[in-house]
Amino acid sequence: MYDALTIAMYIINKCFEEGAPVTNLRLQKLLYFIQGMSYVIKNRAMIKDEFYAWQYGPVVPKIYFEYNGYIGNPIRITYTINNIENEDVEIIDYVINQLKQYKDSVLVTLSHEKDGPWYGHRLDRSIIKKEEIRKYFMELQNVN
Template sequence: MVSAEVIAKEFVNKGIEEGDPVTQMKLQKMVFFAQGLHLALHQEILCNEPFYAWKFGPVVPSIYQLYKKWGSSPIVEKAATPESANTNNADLLTSSERETLDYTWEITKNLDGITLSNWSHAANSPWAQAYAKGENTIISNSIIKEYFEQNLIRQSAGTES
């Protein structure tokens, strides 16, 4: 388990390196997707910070603070996080965490923030279950895990039977 900032930094760096930088909205949804995927596939938490059900979807406040200066513009500058300032990010990740981030990147890199936001707002999504207008409620990892197991794992397995 690593900090949300380390996960976000991985996606920001991949975007810059591949010439397709992410926006704050897309970044938040990618980190959320990675958390859900990791919970469903590996039965463990990927990032050690809670996701909050904000108006525009699941958000980790520390990621918001780290990248808020970019607004809705693409993030084109690599950020140093306190946890990883003097370390290669790869050294902080286990092989299963790295696999989750690489897989998440591959399946979300060509989607924009609006598309990912619409996905995160789907009926019965973890965000939809937790959101309360005017409040910043935490989205429980158990709800995230259950949703990803039902909507990712079971759908994939259903194609094999």
């Protein structure tokens, strides 16, 4: 498993290099969907940090506070990231490519599904357990 900042830095780099830098909001959604897809593909968490249920969906607080100075503006920074395994990079890239067509507001809606892990925690801003994320994404995979 990786620290969320490592994955966030990779996402920021990739999106910036592709000419579509991410906002903090989009970054949070991508982290969440990457975590879910990691369960589907590898049956394990990719990100060791906890997600919390905040107003606009699942959030890793330390990532939010790292980039909240950008407000709603794109994050335009480059990092050197060398410590992510190729198979994990493939998952990250897959999620970014699948979701790049959607506006941030759509990603918020997707992360707010009534049967999803965020919904049950939305009122108290509590931790969304990894097992809840795993179960939800595995069930989505079985439906499709």
